[in-house]
Amino acid sequence: MRIATEFPRTVTVREHVWIPMRDGTRLAATIWLPDDADQDPVPVLLEYLPYRRGDWTAPRDAQRHPWYAGHGYASVRVDIRGSGDSEGVMLDEYHAQEQQDGVDVIAWLAAQQWSTGKVGMFGISWGGFNALQIAAERPEALKAIVTVCSTDDRYADDVHYYGGALLGVDMAAWSATMLAFQSRPPAPWRVGEAWESMWRERLEALRPYSEIWMSHQERDDYWRHGSVCEDYSRIEAAVLAVGGWADPYRNAVLRLMENLDAPCRGLIGPWSHQYPDIARTPGPTIGFLQETLRWWDHWLKDADNGVMDEPPLHVYQQDSARPATHYPERPGTWVALPGWPSAEVPERAFNLARDVRTLAAGADGLVLVDTPQHTGVDAGRWFPFGNRSDLPPDQRAEDGRSVVFDTPPLVKDLNILGFPRLRLRVAATGPRANIVARLCDVAPDGSSTLITRGALNLARRDGMDRSDGLVPGQWTDVTFDLTAIGWTVPAGHRLRVALSTTYWPWVWPHGDRVAVTVDPAASELVVGDLAPEALDRAHPGFGEPEQAAPLAIVAGPPPTVRPEREVRYEPESERWVLTVDPNYGGNRTFPDGLTYRESALERYSIAEDDPLSATAESQWTIGLERGDWRVTIDTTSVITATATHFRLSNEVRATLGDIVWFERAYVTDIDRRSV
Structure with a gap:
């Protein structure tokens, strides 16, 4: 730099x-x-x-x-x-x-x-x-x-x-983050005496954003x-x-x-x-x-x-x-x-019965996907912020909880670029189900690195603006894109397709546990394969990063020492608990004399056989102090669900000095229409 x-x-x-x-x-x-x-x-x-x-x-x-x-x-x-x-x-x-x-x-x-x-x-x-x-x-x-x-x-x-599908990991956490932002006052030394009335107006107008977002499920x-x-x-x-x-x-x-x-x-x-x-x-x-x-x-x-x-x-x-x-x-x-789409990225298809095979197929060639609810605990952070624990770890444990299809070791490099697309023929045991797909790069030693992933709420198979329940036992063809990626799987490695019906906490589970049968012979993965000559062309690259002088910030005392990301299994209850410290920046003092304190913690828990046990929680504490002016904001947000509705519980407490300036609880039930 x-x-x-x-x-x-x-x-x-x-x-x-x-x-x-x-x-x-x-x-x-x-x-x-x-x-x-x-x-x-x-x-x-x-x-x-x-x-x-x-x-x-x-x-x-x-x-x-x-x-x-x-x-x-x-x-x-x-x-x-x-x-x-x-x-x-x-x-x-x-x-x-x-x-x-x-x-x-x-x-x-x-x-x-x-x-x-x-x-x-x-x-x-x-x-x-x-x-x-x-x-x-x-x-x-x-x-x-x-x-x-x-x-x-x-x-x-x-x-x-x-x-x-409802994004459990950040539907809860980001709405909670914004609740903490919405609750903060303006700075008196910039806006003057109006700061109190401005802050009061904000607090009285508060509405947790999750109440809005979850009311619009299509x-x-x-x-x-x-x-x-x-x-x-x-x-x-x-x-x-x-x-x-x-x-x-x-x-x-x-x-x-x-x-x-x-x-x-x-x-x-x-x-x-x-x-x-x-x-x-x-x-x-x-x-x-x-x-x-x-x-x-x-x-x-x-x-x-x-x-x-x-x-x-x-x-x-x-x-x-x-x-x-x-x-x-x-x-x-x-x-x-020269643009996108590009003729230099032709498509390559892998049939899930012929080119990418699984040990899970029955005598009829069909595959049953019915995964435990905690599949997904090794997904990593929804939007990685550059912290040491953000990206997905080795996927072997997740692969073991999923149904996997592997290619033979590749005989030449596969330069995946663009949107991998999955076409599946599926039948489900109930009207509501999700299907999640991960692409992994499997090395000769068995280590599995996540390349990309995608999901489909099968009620959205004919459009994201509608909800069509499945007819149990009836075959249907679905197609969905995985998140775009540029990744080279080298010769000697295997490309893995891993399928699951669950992916907690990224995907909130439907109220009923539903299994999905896949017909591999009628299913395929399609990827863009970047031409080797495009990789061989000389690229000038980019210059060294340059910035203006950094702000003269004094780091404050470190926040509570705890892991950024921790997965805990409780055998007695069969509950899995994922705890995340988003670690946005911690405590610091700014050149204008403002001391800023921040602590946030997210917790996601689920029992491996009970989709209705899913709970997402987020807590924030913000401290602002300058001279004799001192404000503390505490927020707590919790989302739970029954088979018929979600319950959103949010609390805000704002303290000015030692006086509770504002305190309110928001409890809202939202019908589960299609997620």
Whole structure:
């Protein structure tokens, strides 16, 4: 990592700027601006998030916003309405109000004396989502975006549903995370005496997001809103889409490449849920800021720098690696492709009876899949954050709980790239069932490394917007994609397809235990096989990561010492308990004197023979202290289920000094229609 200390333009930071919305609400912004921008106006770059620019994202903001400003941009970080220091309340993620406000922010930025009137928008995760969503609103000044770890389809790829099944691991944890964010006050030293009334307004408006998300179990109009795949033609701004093979949001890069009419470039590396210049595993990191600067210079400064003359898609084809929960650097090769889909990635099919075989087939050639409820405890984290325990460990235990189909040892390398697709002929013993598929790279010593996976709630077999119960015992053909991947299975290794009916806690089980029979002879796996000559082409690679000087943060006392991830089995009750510390950053003191404390813990438990025993819990404690001002936020979120409904229990307690400022419990029952 290279720290830049000298830039073409000197920079001034405007720490707290109010941006007015059309309804009079004001959003809080920090603006990094070249000193001479009033005389020599510059284009504007916007990052628009709910994650509190004054503390939570401040270390990351310091890495990139001053860097962009030093290279001749006004770089702006805005707190979404009802978050951080902004006025109003935040009603939901990706709410129509958020998008309308984003359009207003862009218009205000374009109209400033120091602005050329051209705006770009960038962000990771939430900021990547709303960059796409606001681009679809077509604000006149927005010319280009960089969207990182995001999606074009909110139902398919976000933290709510997976293959039409309820995503237990993050439906609970992320709604709990947002409850803790929603409950935090603005900073009195920035917003003044209004902070108390602003905080009270937020607390009184609280509604746990899980209540909203779980009320929409099919892909209805709620999920269509904010899903730009509904009409790709609405996006006219140029799009640079970025993802990481270790992150669940990588699918959108290839879909955007295939479907956008607007100028589009794609980049997929080995990374987790991080910007590609941030030194979190897996690496290697790249000079991402430099790459995006070329993008901005072309679209916002009309620079003839050849960025659009280069191959439009760059992917990191990962080499085979032994299973590990983190990789400081993944071995692999950068590959440039002329677009997506690509003629250099022809499809290869494996019939599950002829080419990929199983020992589980009966005399009739059929296979029964009926797996224990705790299958999935070795799935790893839903969105890896770069921690040491995030990635899936050796899959041999999971394979033993599943039905596996293995190829013979491969006689030549198989360069899987794109979306593996599984076609299955199945029959079930009940009307509701899930099917989960994992692809694994099995080495000669038997170690099994997860390549990718996918799931299908069989009630969604004819569309994610509908629910069609199965007729018990009746054969049906289903097709679903696994998550996109770039992975080379070398000669001598075996490719494994592992099937299960359960995958806890990623997939919440249906209320009844249902077995699924598979007809291997009528089933196949189809993968894209990247041509060897594409791997052999010389690729220039990317430069060394460069950032602005880090924020002067003082690390606080370490939080409670505990494993990041722990799996425990209780034989007496046959219950499996997975405990996760998401480890987002811990305790620290910021240059403005704010001391920030954070502790979060997730717990998922299930009995191996009882789908109704599933429980997901998340607890957060946040401490904010500056001088004699001290705030503590405690939240607890629990999801359980019966055969007919889910029960959501959420509690919030906010303390100012030693006084309980707010306390409320929310208990909601939601009908189980199809998950």
